[in-house]
Each structure stands twice: as C-alpha cells, then as structure tokens.
Amino acid sequence: MTSLPQHVYETHDTLTLARLLLGCELVHHSPEGVTAGIIVETEAYLWGDPACHAYRKKTVRNAAMFGPPGTLYVYQIYGMYHCLNVVTGPEGVGEAVLIRALEPTEGVALMGLRRGLDPTTKPGLRGLCSGPGKLVIALGIDRQLHNFSSLTTGPVSIRPSRPTNSDIITTTRIGITQGADLPYRFYFRGNGFVSKG
DNA sequence: GTTCCGATTATCT
DNA sequence: GATAATCGGAACT
Numbered sequence: 094m095t096s097l098p099q100h101v102y103e104t105h106d107t108l109t110l111a112r113l114l115l116g117c118e119l120v121h122h123s124p125e126g127v128t129a130g131i132i133v134e135t136e137a138y139l140w141g142d143p144a145c146h147a148y149r150k151k152t153v154r155n156a157a158m159f160g161p162p163g164t165l166y167v168y169q170i171y172g173m174y175h176c177l178n179v180v181t182g183p184e185g186v187g188e189a190v191l192i193r194a195l196e197p198t199e200g201v202a203l204m205g206l207r208r209g210l211d212p213t214t215k216p217g218l219r220g221l222c223s224g225p226g227k228l229v230i231a232l233g234i235d236r237q238l239h240n241f242s243s244l245t246t247g248p249v250s251i252r253p254s255r256p257t258n259s260d261i262i263t264t265t266r267i268g269i270t271q272g273a274d275l276p277y278r279f280y281f282r283g284n285g286f287v288s289k290g
Numbered sequence: 291g292t293t294c295c296g297a298t299t300a301t302c303t
Numbered sequence: 304g305a306t307a308a309t310c311g312g313a314a315c316t
Contacts, residue, residue: 152311152313170310173298268297
C-alpha cells in the first residue's frame with residue numbers, strides 16, 4: 094500500500110515523470126474490488142506543446158491539468174471513451190502524463206467483466222489494458238468520480254513496483270497531428286501489453 | 291449558429 | 304486497411 098508520496102510528483106518535471114512512472118503500478122480501490130496494473134506506456138504533454146489540451150486556455154474540460162501535480166485528469170475522447178492522465182508540473186501550469194497501457198496484475202476477472210469480454214472472442218490478458226481507453230474501462234475509472242482526484246489521498250493511486258524491463262523506448266506520440274514530431278512517448282521494449290510498437 | 295475534428299476502439303473488408 | 308460510433312471544444316460564418 095506504499096504509494097508514491099506527494100513530493101515525487103512535486104520534484105520531477107513532466108518528461109522525467111513520464112519515464113519514472115513506467116514500471117509503477119496503477120491501482121484503483123473500487124467498491125467492486127481492487128484492480129491494478131503496471132504502467133508500461135506513457136506520453137507527456139507539456140506547456141507550450143500544441144498537442145497539449147492546456148495549450149490554448151483553461152476550459153471546463155482541461156481544468157484539472159492546472160491543478161497540483163499528482164492530480165488525476167480524466168477526459169472524454171471521441172465522444173465515447175476516456176483517457177487518464179497524471180497531472181504534472183507546478184500548480185497553474187497545464188502539463189500531464191497520459192497513461193496509455195497497463196500490464197494487468199490484480200483483479201483480472203473484474204477487468205474482463207468491465208470490458209464486457211465475450212469468452213468466445215476474448216482478446217486475452219494482452220488486450221485487457223493495451224490502450225488508453227481500454228485501461229480506463231478495465232479499472233472502472235469514471236470522469237465524474239475521478240477527474241481532480243488526488244493520487245496520494247484518493248481511491249486511485251500509484252505505487253512503486255518491480256521494473257518489468259528497464260529498457261525504455263522513446264518515440265513520437267500516437268493519434269495526434271500537432272506536435273507529432275516530438276519524442277514524448279515512452280514504453281518498455283518488448284513488452285506485449287503496450288498499445289502499439 | 292454551424293461545421294469540423296480529435297491523446298480511440300471494435301468491427302468490418 | 305477502412306470506417307462507424309458519438310460529443311464537446313475550437314474555428315469558422
């Protein structure tokens with residue numbers, strides 16, 4: 094239950110945290126049970142970065158990004174899915190790390206239930222959390238409940254874990270057109286739970 | 291006021 | 304590989 098202390102979020106910049114969070118375990122203590130997985134893929138969104146939601150101005154949607162580091166930023170994407178971010182950078186500065194994929198460690202059955210996996214066409218453990226929208230569903234993350242939630246005091250937390258692989262690959266980010274050339278995506282080499290690559 | 295388009299995914303061909 | 308599903312900002316008129 095030893096989760097990352099608040100000062101970890103406060104004393105590292107966004108790009109450092111994007112790499113530091115790899116290998117840590119994202120845990121959600123929900124009423125239905127505990128679900129968790131090791132973070133194996135992240136992306137950084139920085140101040141002044143055209144792909145960052147906080148690039149233009151503070152809105153109702155991106156308000157959580159301007160909160161203190163260690164806050165959750167959950168937003169709806171494509172009108173039907175959600176993405177989970179760890180807010181980074183000083184309060185008032187809109188930066189965050191997008192969690193793109195997890196290697197499931199706890200509550201696998203519950204995750205499968207939430208994903209509505211058909212046993213006959215089950216994608217298996219690998220497809221359970223191998224994408225930002227998928228892991229939000231699998232962990233039971235709800236924007237109403239968890240946007241603005243603190244990773245240090247709330248139901249969703251991050252704790253240090255064994256490094257599944259210390260070999261980190263750096264590439265460009267996925268699914269964006271602005272700032273597409275920036276090397277802000279990080280993932281473990283050879284890890285089968287990464288969304289792509 | 292209206293149109294366009296995404297930090298995606300499942301389900302086709 | 305292509306596309307539908309679906310909605311709130313942003314960028315227009």
